[in-house]
Amino acid sequence: MLTDARLRKLKGKPVEKRYELSDANGLSVRITPAGMIVFQFRYQFNGKPRRMTLGQYDEVSLKEAREAVVSAKKILGTGKDPIIAREMQLDKQRSSPTVEACIKSWLESAPARRLVKHDHWERALNRHVVSQVGSMIVEDMEVKHWEPVFARMRENGAETFAGEILSRMKTIFSYCIRTGMIRFNPVSELRVVDVGKRVRTGKRVFNDKEIGAFWSAVESSTITEQNKLLLKLLLLTACRGVEMRLARKKEFDLDEKIWYVPESSSKTREPFERGLSNEAVQLLKKAFALYPDFQQVFPPAAKKEDRPMAAGVLLNLAAQLRDDLDIPHWSIHDLRRTAKTKMSELGILPHISEKVLGHKLAGVLAVYDQHAYIKEQQEAAERLANHIQSCVGSVSP
The missing domain is CATH 1.10.443.10 (Intergrase catalytic core)
Known part of the structure; x- marks a missing residue:
């Protein structure tokens, strides 16, 4: 069995040639001539040997590597190749749209282009939304991720506009659902009164x-x-x-x-x-x-x-x-x-x-x-x- 003490002694020490040390349950480490330690999981899938890289020792701990092997073995038990399953998950994460991507898609859409205030909304969304949560994956978001966006607007005295931004984001995410970009609307449960104030219809007339x-x-x-x-x-x-x-x-x-x-x-x-x-x-x-x-x-x-x-x-x-x-x-x-x-x-x-x-x-x-x-x-x-x-x-x- 490998130990952290043993791995720390081996880390960074040059050796003549690459070699491997085994742990348990298919986990082992590959040590390069430069002293780099890489965790790997060895297994068989469809009768063929497979080797799954889990990460370097300075980035992944021994405990985390063992936990990764347990997770991989569970996937293997379902009849799936852990390497393929991980690649599919990473591909899904890479292709999952961010808030900024959804906003850009909507701004380029026909309904948005017909808006007289298209430029106004582009500036407002970039300023209040993209700058705060633009890089977040939409389908990984929860309601709590949006609170800082609207809190900042309220602090700046823009309570009414906070409600308008919420309404616009609901429109944007609904459009992205219809076009297949995302599967759910992360702000669907929020109401205008939750984030700011409703826009009041003006009645002011000059005498x-x-x-x-x-x-x-x-x-x-x-x-x-x-x-x-x-x-x-x-x-x-x-x-x-x-x-x-x-x-x-x-x-x-x-x-x-x-x-x-x-x-x-x-x-x-x-x-x-x-x-x-x-x-x-x-x-x-x-x-x-x-x-x-x-x-x-x-x-x-x-x-x-x-x-x-x-x-x-x-x-x-x-x-x-x-x-x-x-x-x-x-x-x-x-x-x-x-x-x-x-x-x-x-x-x-x-x-x-x-x-x-x-x-x-x-x-x-x-x-x-x-x-x-x-x-x-x-x-x-x-x-x-x-x-x-x-x-x-x-x-x-």
């Missing part, structure tokens, strides 16, 4: 005084001219922030006062036409003139490159204006909600204001009424623009 205050604050702020135009246009057109951020000059017919929003910028992934007011057309002309050689309407203000500005710019603009505005708890999306509400107050029919917003009509209207209502949209946008200007010109319009 007339706040509309005037917002417009005046934009005028007097120190933000760049293009960002001033951007913020005003968000209110005048009732568009989504991403639609204006990604807008290209070729989408606009300023003479006809029409904005042809492409499917790539549309949340519904269907193109639509938006009627514009005269005020919006004038502001767009000013924006076009800022970068006459660019195709992008609102490129990055600092770098002056012909590409869309970053998604975070809109959030930063709102943060800058909050210090100058006595309007509590407002966000950029409140401008869109305000425009919709004011159009209703002005007596504009709901299906017209829905067209201005780029929403799909409900029920059978969505199937049978394919009219764009451009003239009616333009009239609605004009009435909204006039009301905004009245708010700007009067404390109590």
